[in-house]
Amino acid sequence: SSGINAERAAVLEWLSPVRGDLFLCCYLEDCVNKMYLYDMSGALMQEISLPPGAVYGCSCRKKDNFIYFKFVSFVNPGVIYHIDMEDKTKTEFIATVYEETPVKGFQT
Numbered sequence: 001s002s003g004i005n006a007e008r009a010a011v012l013e014w015l016s017p018v019r020g021d022l023f024l025c026c027y028l029e030d031c032v033n034k035m036y037l038y039d040m041s042g043a044l045m046q047e048i049s050l051p052p053g054a055v056y057g058c059s060c061r062k063k064d065n066f067i068y069f070k071f072v073s074f075v076n077p078g079v080i081y082h083i084d085m086e087d088k089t090k091t092e093f094i095a096t097v098y099e100e101t102p103v104k105g106f107q108t
Helices: none
Strands: 011-018 022-029 033-040 044-048 054-059 067-071 076-084 096-100
Touching: 011 033, 033 054
Parallel strands: none
Antiparallel strands: 011 022, 022 033, 033 044, 054 067, 067 076, 076 096
């Protein structure tokens, strides 16, 4: 069986369409959030690489060619990531740091 939640031993927390031809899905797996991109048929395209932690908030819509989301963990008070999806020929996308929440005197 295949599809967005067919083979995951995890809880689908939310999904959002993006770029008109993809779904961004956020799962709770082993007490951490993991994000995956699927095509419109439900086939897995890729996992978005994240360290262990939680995703709080995501901004993307069907008509958008970008994704913004905030990631937090026990040792990280918050990082906003950006994924540029403008190039429709790309099949792999990387989350880059858009903005970090600094904590005076603390290094992650």
